[in-house]
Amino acid sequence: ETGVTQTPRHLVMGMTNKKSLKCEQHLGHNAMYWYKQSAKKPLELMFVYSLEERVENNSVPSRFSPECPNSSHLFLHLHTLQPEDSALYLCASSQGRDRGNEQFFGPGTRLTVL
């Protein structure tokens, strides 16, 4: 595997379900990100982890819970979601402040909440 991978690619869940999104980067980067991409809106930065510590949390509802067990893996745990949470969730990684924070993205998880 190379680059940034995300699983699953598609997820359909009910509002009472609990699921997790997984992201893995094979680039040796030290920062990882979760973004939400909704239709006709800018990409919204949700969480940033740098050296496995959360350094940014952009007022994301508590029904989204990130976890970064090591510098290569990032999870987004989902519970009690709402239909408006349906979106494409993108993971990215970077070498932190180096190279102007050039971020490399995964293919995303298309989430549908019924």
Add this chain to the structure above:
Amino acid sequence: AQKVTQAQTEISVVEKEDVTLDCVYETRDTTYYLFWYKQPPSGELVFLIRRNSFDEQNEISGRYSWNFQKSTSSFNFTITASQVVDSAVYFCALSEVKRANNLFFGTGTRLTVIP
């Protein structure tokens, strides 16, 4: 406050035409980086270019070229002789050195190249 504006929501061109995607940014920082990303239908954002605020030289890479003008706070992207494979959503983004963890994206321009 930081802001990236891509005024063109959707553009359609016929194959082999040239097309320019506009990007205007706002920042109070003197040191920053600008990016363009391509998002094909598969969903993954593909990095195209990074420029820092001290380098205003225009850049050309094959059919792609970028025009960075600090005087107008613009970082426009031109595709020459467009091809169907260029059809995608293109995002312009800004990163400030002081808030290096954040990448501020525009709303994107959807380019459709018609064969």
